[in-house]
Amino acid sequence: MYPKTNAFIQQLIEDNLLPGASFGFIKDGKQREYYEGLSATVPEKEPLRENSIYDIASLTKVVLTTTMILQLWQEGKLAIDDKVRQYLPTFSAQAVTIRHLLTHTSGLEGYIPNRNSLSAKELKQAILHLPVGKGFGEEVRYTDTGFILLGFIIEEIEQDTLANLFAARVSRPLDLKDTSYHPIDLQKCVPTEVDQKRGLIRGAVHDPKAYILGDHCGSAGLFSTLTDCLTFSQMMLNKGKFNGKRILNETTVLSLLTDWTPTGKLNRSLGWDSKKNGIKNYLFHTGFTGTFILLDVKEKEAFVFLSNRVHPTNDNKSEYLSQRDLLINCYLAEREAMNK
Numbered sequence: 001m002y003p004k005t006n007a008f009i010q011q012l013i014e015d016n017l018l019p020g021a022s023f024g025f026i027k028d029g030k031q032r033e034y035y036e037g038l039s040a041t042v043p044e045k046e047p048l049r050e051n052s053i054y055d056i057a058s059l060t061k062v063v064l065t066t067t068m069i070l071q072l073w074q075e076g077k078l079a080i081d082d083k084v085r086q087y088l089p090t091f092s093a094q095a096v097t098i099r100h101l102l103t104h105t106s107g108l109e110g111y112i113p114n115r116n117s118l119s120a121k122e123l124k125q126a127i128l129h130l131p132v133g134k135g136f137g138e139e140v141r142y143t144d145t146g147f148i149l150l151g152f153i154i155e156e157i158e159q160d161t162l163a164n165l166f167a168a169r170v171s172r173p174l175d176l177k178d179t180s181y182h183p184i185d186l187q188k189c190v191p192t193e194v195d196q197k198r199g200l201i202r203g204a205v206h207d208p209k210a211y212i213l214g215d216h217c218g219s220a221g222l223f224s225t226l227t228d229c230l231t232f233s234q235m236m237l238n239k240g241k242f243n244g245k246r247i248l249n250e251t252t253v254l255s256l257l258t259d260w261t262p263t264g265k266l267n268r269s270l271g272w273d274s275k276k277n278g279i280k281n282y283l284f285h286t287g288f289t290g291t292f293i294l295l296d297v298k299e300k301e302a303f304v305f306l307s308n309r310v311h312p313t314n315d316n317k318s319e320y321l322s323q324r325d326l327l328i329n330c331y332l333a334e335r336e337a338m339n340k
Helices: 003-014 057-074 098-102 120-128 145-158 162-174 208-216 226-237 250-255 317-339
Strands: 020-027 030-040 273-277 280-287 291-296 301-307
Touching: 003 020, 003 030, 003 317, 020 226, 030 226, 057 098, 057 145, 057 162, 057 226, 057 250, 057 280, 057 291, 098 145, 120 145, 120 208, 145 162, 145 208, 162 208, 162 226, 226 291, 226 301, 291 317, 301 317
Parallel strands: none
Antiparallel strands: 020 030, 020 301, 273 280, 280 291, 291 301
């Protein structure tokens, strides 16, 4: 399935842009999984195995946080245009709404002095008091702090940790066996960066804020496998239902195919990026560690890509991003040709 796309990924591995990749496709009701390259290159080379566990980084934003925000919206426990202060009274930005956070149009400035030396309590207070800068409501400025705040809102409404709520609301109903904040088998985890202070990061989250906030972080922190990510994607393609379990309402999933930004012209949905290819509209999201999910809900097709491109160092970011975009274009072109 998709031999040109597969060959493109093989070339990325041969060019040492990433150690290896676990990737899969959903098409015509069929699912195919591929595992290519290595899991690790240092301290020694390790082969990549089926169902290796990845730090999926910002895919946490859509798999966990967006999904549960949408559930609470369906249940009438929040509204998209509610002010954040309705749930977090000490939040300093009075005009910012849940819509702003979900569409990255809040204008929140993300800089926090001495961030990595703060405790979880101190970091939470710093995030609650971030100032609003330029572009409020009028431009997309991608930031993790908005989704951290959404995580705080979920916990405030449900009075439990994100880790526990995700298990109850999403992972157990979908039988996601290896998706959580705390992977049990560290040897199944592909490592990320070799950090100056932390050493080789393996089975612990790479993202600095998520590392501090732990089970309370809505922007990053989840670990998962290709199989589990494909199962989640299958649920989205089935408009919120999988194996008889309904996670989201059909109308909720279909509503994601529209622009939810305040101006209606910025190509962001609720949580998801809205990626256009001609007249087609896809749901798309990426993760810093080298991951992405691309969904065509109407045609029920998906491309899921997991890698640890930050291993052993994160000095390939710009080249990886340009090649990632070319990879997606390769897939879309090959898919278009096959569907003619």
